[in-house]
Amino acid sequence: MTTRTASARYEGLGKDGKGSVSTQSGVLADNPYGFNTRFENEPGTNPEELIAAAHASCFTMALSFALAKAGKTAGTLATTAAVTLEKDGDGFKITKSELDLTATVDGMSAEEFATIAEEAKKGCPVSKLLNAEITLTHHLN
Template sequence: MTTRTATARYEGLGKDGKGHVSTQSTVLDNNPYGFGTRFGDEPGTNPEELIAAAHASCFTMALSFALAGAGFTEGTLDTKAAVQLDKDGDGFTVTRSDLTLTATVPGIEAAQFDEIAAGAKAGCPISKVLNCEITLQHTLN
């Protein structure tokens, strides 16, 4: 079992509050977040951006391991995740995560790549935790 941690602190309430988020690895170290970083253009991060980073990196790593398991030994995978937050009654819901992948895997056939990529999308741990639509578009060079 592997456990990773992050912490968040929010001072003040609502739109006037300001938060800071840190991760165990210190990749994020007291990074600001709040209403302005989530819904405006203030510098800092937000939960949806962090989910997008987690989903892009998780899917890409899952695909890398699946391709290696299928016997491929080299390649390049570039993934962008776009996480959408929509108003839902009085609150908000993450409604989708759109993965866009550009891949170069020498020697792979398109149909085999499609199958492996779909399996990685469904099987990556972050895909499994998200309760939203997940799409995958890809370009195989």
């Protein structure tokens, strides 16, 4: 079992509040977030961007291991995740995470690659966590 931690602090309330987020590894250390970074593109981060980073990296690593298990020894995988936040009644809901993958893997058919990529999408721990539509577009060079 592995446990990782992150922390958030928010001073002030609502739109006037400002927050910071930090991770156990130190990759994020008091990075700013708040209404302006979430909805107005101010410098800083936001929960959806962090989820997108987590999903892209988790899926890409899961696919890497699945390809290695299939006997592949070399390749390059690059994934972008786009996480959508939509109004949901009085609040908001993450409704979608769209994965866009570009890959170079020697000695692999497009059909075999598509099968393994779909399984990695389903099996990735972050995909399993999200209660949202998850799509995958892939391009094998």
